[in-house]
Amino acid sequence: MAFTIKVNGAEHRIDVDGDTPLLWVLRDVLGMTGTKFGCGMALCGACTVHLNGAATRSCVTRVESIGDAAVTTIEAIGTTAAGRKIQKAWLDLEVVQCGYCQSGQVMSASALLASNPRPNDADIDNAMSGNICRCGTYVRIREAIKHAARSSAATGKGG
Numbered sequence: 543m544a545f546t547i548k549v550n551g552a553e554h555r556i557d558v559d560g561d562t563p564l565l566w567v568l569r570d571v572l573g574m575t576g577t578k579f580g581c582g583m584a585l586c587g588a589c590t591v592h593l594n595g596a597a598t599r600s601c602v603t604r605v606e607s608i609g610d611a612a613v614t615t616i617e618a619i620g621t622t623a624a625g626r627k628i629q630k631a632w633l634d635l636e637v638v639q640c641g642y643c644q645s646g647q648v649m650s651a652s653a654l655l656a657s658n659p660r661p662n663d664a665d666i667d668n669a670m671s672g673n674i675c676r677c678g679t680y681v682r683i684r685e686a687i688k689h690a691a692r693s694s695a696a697t698g699k700g701g
């Protein structure tokens with residue numbers, strides 16, 4: 543079945559079954575492999591993308607459910623204000639270890655910062671608790687989100 547989906551600002555015409563997960567469309571049809579497969583059951587967060595700015599698990603998002611929502615992936619998150627700050631903070635604090643979970647971590651953190659420019663610890667825990675990191679980078683992730691929030695405060699710009 544044919545669908546048109548908008549990913550990172552561009553429209554893509556795809557021909558897949560309606561129940562195909564967005565994750566497979568991104569990786570296998572569109573060749574955007576920055577979004578990772580971890581569990582396939584909305585349990586790990588590795589596959590997180592944004593749908594109209596909201597962090598969404600693409601492994602359980604059927605392509606037929608997307609409609610005209612804007613999909614943003616890790617390939618384009620650096621073009622958003624919050625995503626740019628998060629990526630810089632990740633580099634400044636050297637968050638990444640093996641890296642496998644980090645696309646999803648960056649996407650969840652960017653959605654948080656865009657909606658809440660000054661998140662407290664509880665806000666961070668709430669937004670990030672579904673993103674699992676087997677390397678245990680949680681402490682650096684929390685610090686990097688705060689670092690990005692401070693840079694938002696310094697420039698007077700949120701999200």
Ligand code: FES
Pocket residue numbers: 578579580581582583584585586587588589590599600601602
């Ligand atoms: S692969 Fe989607 S949440 Fe784990």
Ligand code: FES
Pocket residue numbers: 638639640641642643644674675676677678679
């Ligand atoms: S950095 Fe290795 S799983 Fe998170």
